[in-house]
Amino acid sequence: MSRIAAQSIRVRRAGRTILDDVSVSAGAGEFVAVIGPNGAGKSTLLSVLAGLLKPDQGSVSLDHRQLADCTPRELARVRAFLPQNPRCEWPLPVHRLVGLGLTPMLPAFGDFSAADVARIDNAVDACDLTAQRDQPVTTLSGGELARAMLARALVADPAMLIVDEPLTGLDPRHAQDAARRLQQLAQVQGKLVIASIHDLNIALRRATCIWALREGRILAVGAPAEVIRPQLLRELFDVEACVCGSGAQAFVDFAP
Amino acid sequence: MKGKYTVSLWLAGGLLLLALLSMLTGRSGFMTPGDLTGALQGDSRAAELTRLILVELRLPRTVLACLVGAALGLSGAVLQGLTRNPLADPGLLGVSAGAALGAVIALYTGIGMLFALAVPMLGLLGALAAATLTLSLGSGGGTLVLILAGAAVSGLMLAGTALVLNMAPNPYAAYEITHWMLGSLADRGWDQVWLTAPFILVGAALLLGTGRALDALSLGEQQAASLGVDLSRLRRRVLVGTALAIGAATAVSGTIGFIGLVAPHLVRPLTGHQPARVLWPSAMCGALLLLLADVLTRLLPLDRELNLGVLTGLVGTPFFIALVLRLKRVAP
Amino acid sequence: MKVPLLSLLCLITSVATAAPQRVLSLNLCTDQLLMVLLPPQRIVSITWLSRTEGDPALLKLAQQLPVNHGSPEEVLAARPDLVLAGKYTTASTRALLQQVGIPVLEVDSAADWEGIRRITLQVAAALGAQSKARELLADMDADLAQLAHERPVQPIRVIGWGGSAEDVPGRDTLFNTILESAGGVNLAALDNGARSFDLEQVLLADPQVVMRGAAYSGKPSLRNSVATHPVLREKLGAHMIAYPEAVYGCGVPRASQLARELATTLRSASGP
Numbered sequence A: 001m002s003r004i005a006a007q008s009i010r011v012r013r014a015g016r017t018i019l020d021d022v023s024v025s026a027g028a029g030e031f032v033a034v035i036g037p038n039g040a041g042k043s044t045l046l047s048v049l050a051g052l053l054k055p056d057q058g059s060v061s062l063d064h065r066q067l068a069d070c071t072p073r074e075l076a077r078v079r080a081f082l083p084q085n086p087r088c089e090w091p092l093p094v095h096r097l098v099g100l101g102l103t104p105m106l107p108a109f110g111d112f113s114a115a116d117v118a119r120i121d122n123a124v125d126a127c128d129l130t131a132q133r134d135q136p137v138t139t140l141s142g143g144e145l146a147r148a149m150l151a152r153a154l155v156a157d158p159a160m161l162i163v164d165e166p167l168t169g170l171d172p173r174h175a176q177d178a179a180r181r182l183q184q185l186a187q188v189q190g191k192l193v194i195a196s197i198h199d200l201n202i203a204l205r206r207a208t209c210i211w212a213l214r215e216g217r218i219l220a221v222g223a224p225a226e227v228i229r230p231q232l233l234r235e236l237f238d239v240e241a242c243v244c245g246s247g248a249q250a251f252v253d254f255a256p
Numbered sequence B: 001m002k003g004k005y006t007v008s009l010w011l012a013g014g015l016l017l018l019a020l021l022s023m024l025t026g027r028s029g030f031m032t033p034g035d036l037t038g039a040l041q042g043d044s045r046a047a048e049l050t051r052l053i054l055v056e057l058r059l060p061r062t063v064l065a066c067l068v069g070a071a072l073g074l075s076g077a078v079l080q081g082l083t084r085n086p087l088a089d090p091g092l093l094g095v096s097a098g099a100a101l102g103a104v105i106a107l108y109t110g111i112g113m114l115f116a117l118a119v120p121m122l123g124l125l126g127a128l129a130a131a132t133l134t135l136s137l138g139s140g141g142g143t144l145v146l147i148l149a150g151a152a153v154s155g156l157m158l159a160g161t162a163l164v165l166n167m168a169p170n171p172y173a174a175y176e177i178t179h180w181m182l183g184s185l186a187d188r189g190w191d192q193v194w195l196t197a198p199f200i201l202v203g204a205a206l207l208l209g210t211g212r213a214l215d216a217l218s219l220g221e222q223q224a225a226s227l228g229v230d231l232s233r234l235r236r237r238v239l240v241g242t243a244l245a246i247g248a249a250t251a252v253s254g255t256i257g258f259i260g261l262v263a264p265h266l267v268r269p270l271t272g273h274q275p276a277r278v279l280w281p282s283a284m285c286g287a288l289l290l291l292l293a294d295v296l297t298r299l300l301p302l303d304r305e306l307n308l309g310v311l312t313g314l315v316g317t318p319f320f321i322a323l324v325l326r327l328k329r330v331a332p
Numbered sequence C: 001m002k003v004p005l006l007s008l009l010c011l012i013t014s015v016a017t018a019a020p021q022r023v024l025s026l027n028l029c030t031d032q033l034l035m036v037l038l039p040p041q042r043i044v045s046i047t048w049l050s051r052t053e054g055d056p057a058l059l060k061l062a063q064q065l066p067v068n069h070g071s072p073e074e075v076l077a078a079r080p081d082l083v084l085a086g087k088y089t090t091a092s093t094r095a096l097l098q099q100v101g102i103p104v105l106e107v108d109s110a111a112d113w114e115g116i117r118r119i120t121l122q123v124a125a126a127l128g129a130q131s132k133a134r135e136l137l138a139d140m141d142a143d144l145a146q147l148a149h150e151r152p153v154q155p156i157r158v159i160g161w162g163g164s165a166e167d168v169p170g171r172d173t174l175f176n177t178i179l180e181s182a183g184g185v186n187l188a189a190l191d192n193g194a195r196s197f198d199l200e201q202v203l204l205a206d207p208q209v210v211m212r213g214a215a216y217s218g219k220p221s222l223r224n225s226v227a228t229h230p231v232l233r234e235k236l237g238a239h240m241i242a243y244p245e246a247v248y249g250c251g252v253p254r255a256s257q258l259a260r261e262l263a264t265t266l267r268s269a270s271g272p
Helices: A042-049 A071-080 A095-103 A114-126 A140-154 A172-187 A200-206 A230-237 B004-024 B031-043 B045-083 B095-108 B118-138 B142-167 B173-181 B189-209 B212-217 B222-224 B233-255 B259-271 B275-299 B306-328 C003-019 C028-038 C056-064 C073-077 C092-100 C113-127 C130-150 C174-181 C197-204 C220-226 C231-235 C255-270
Strands: A003-013 A016-027 A030-036 A057-062 A077-083 A160-164 A193-194 A211-212 A217-222 A242-243 A249-255 C021-025 C043-047 C082-086 C104-107 C156-160 C184-188 C209-213 C240-245
Touching: A003 A071, A003 B275, A016 A042, A016 A077, A016 A193, A016 A211, A016 A217, A016 B142, A016 C220, A030 A042, A030 B004, A042 A160, A042 A193, A042 A211, A042 C021, A071 A077, A071 C156, A071 C174, A077 A140, A077 A200, A095 A140, A095 B212, A114 A242, A114 C056, A140 A160, A172 A193, A172 A200, A193 A200, A193 C130, A193 C184, A200 A249, A217 A230, A230 A242, A249 C092, B004 B031, B004 B045, B004 B259, B004 B275, B031 C092, B031 C130, B045 B189, B045 B212, B045 B233, B045 B259, B045 B275, B045 C197, B045 C231, B095 B118, B095 B142, B118 B189, B118 B233, B142 B173, B142 C184, B189 B233, B189 C021, B212 B222, B212 B233, B212 B275, B222 B233, B233 C043, B259 C043, B259 C231, B275 B306, B275 C003, C028 C043, C028 C056, C028 C082, C028 C092, C028 C104, C028 C113, C056 C156, C082 C092, C082 C113, C092 C104, C130 C174, C130 C255, C156 C174, C156 C197, C156 C255, C174 C255, C197 C231, C209 C255, C240 C255
Parallel strands: A030 A193, A030 A211, A077 A160, A160 A193, C021 C043, C021 C082, C082 C104, C156 C184, C156 C209, C209 C240
Antiparallel strands: A003 A016, A003 A057, A211 A217, A242 A249
8 A cells, every 4th residue: 555545525414514625645654644623624534534434525545446445344454543532441451452453354253373462462562561461451541551552553564544633632751752653653664644633843843744624624735844834823723823943843832 | 361261161160060950950859860860770650750850841941041041141241342331231221121022922912822933033023123222222322321221122112011911812911921021941841942042042153253343342433443343234243143042032031130241240350351252251151140040949948939030130130239339430 | 695696697687688689799709609699680790800711601691791890980880789799809999888888798718618608608698599599509519429429449640730830729729629529639739838830840749630720711821831841741641631710719609510520521531
């Protein structure tokens, strides 16, 4: 998989247009940050791209295949999806939770093979959860849970990762950590990462591409330094902001 | 992994022991294994009667207790997994009441006299209707909404049952059915086994196949869907499987509550909380519990045999209350 | 001692002289006494159950009579001269009727021949139908004498059973009285303890005949499926006979005819 492309997506729910004529595309190695105010349609767009929601109009293609033609299981093998505030309803041990990410590869019955266990352990290690491997998920801290969910999403080695607000509810250290992991997935491992992000500083410094969404429409698409500018932020969020510095030192500040 | 198979083996061992106890226990007293072998070899009238009791009464009764208990334990585990709700159970979701309504319709309109399969089949239809209604009313609303939906559907099904009884031409119908609804396996025979076993087994096979999807569902509906789980197909499968198993089980034994609720909770500390790993042990635990209850009904020194549903209710209700209290403490 | 006896006599003669012309019954068993003791035109109403569940010999008559459902309004509206009631039925109705001055005769249920004689005479006295009662009781005595004469040397082992959900008629029941007069022995009366039998216990008692209550006049019911368990039907080889349960529940003189009918059935059922 190298490229996902959405064409003229329109989604209406209960008489309200949630996405209106949205066309975006992204490819392997990119870390796309979807920004925009609450209710802009970010989550809906991510659901459509993940193939979980059928748009009323328009289509999404994965390379040269239409998303609508893929079975849920096929799709599950190439992309991983994490919703907002992912939770686990039962107190599973961490490695069991991570193992759930292998569901689309497993036969209907039977326990994990040795190879599966090795993949799970790798994912657990990669997300620095080795010490928590056997701990019940319900006893994890917020940061640990976010890492466990990320490990769950990565264990099957998907080409595309779609994450809805992965940083919400994390303290600064954990938020930075999570963003760094997403950045590395794209830039080091060559995956396509699409995440909705509220923290503009993180988007500015870590993402390779920004999609700015307002009231269901794409307002701007482009490299972070080009998109995250005072004028666009005013249009997008109705706030006065200044963008200072450049490159890794760039940051956004808001006027009181 | 801490003993998936160890747990099953222990449960199977317990089940075998209890089955033996069930074969040796009657309201008129115990047989010793010595009596048993003596009876099987002798050819006196007494030995012949003992053989009849063992082969034609106690064996089918034991088999039925295992089948019905397994149906209850398994559907409880699957429903708890599907709804991600520790209080789900065929009784609490109105499925048993629906099955009872179907069976009562068959019994008192005379449809049941037309062909023997009518009672389990109508039981199945009733269970299917009730389960569909509860799950569509209560889905997506959390624990409380689902339980309320179950209570509402139970009430509706009970009212339907009362209506059928009111209109039944037989004036003693209400008495008979009140008794029947309390659940019993007394006086059942091989006829009932052959009539219900296929339904229960097919239902159980459908339910046992949901493990992988239920596991994924513990991450919530969105993540499960993203993992390739077809949620509406899963729901249909659970509905049909539960209706087959509980419809047939209720048609033969009456309504027996709480086994479906308790069995999964009893095995979780041993198997872990992963839904798929709970299913099979929970079925065995349900069989174990019902067999135990059935043996107890025969052992208690009462003038009349205690009904199974009374016994499971007496033990199950405090358990239910304890669960509610714990949920209250855990939930915000 | 003298005074109560005297007042009782007065009561009986006063009732006899002014025999009630409009009588209503609130109990399945008093229905039957009423129907055999009085002509239909003097009966205001009987209970609704008698139309379907009563003595088959009286069904035709019962279906022509008006019925009541035991509610006080029905009784008050009918303004009967006398109400016959059972000991335990519709206690509130009885209390109300006594308040408004409608006489109520409480009739015990009878479980043996002496009891039948006593309540028949009691009701007959209240109705002013003593001669009819003496006639019925003379028939009963003749039946009993005949039965005693024909009694088999070895009593036939019988149990009355309709599934383990139901009580088995035991020692002090009319069933037992009728069965013993008919030359049977009630296996449940020999047993001390259990009031309900499960199928195992029935098998262990090894009956020659299983008597099944047939109160439900062929309508769909659960007990049909229970009491026709293949073990009883085929394996045990016991004869299954149906008996009119409702009539066996009412101690009335006709019970002696039932005993004679049962004696015939038992003889043919237990024979070779």
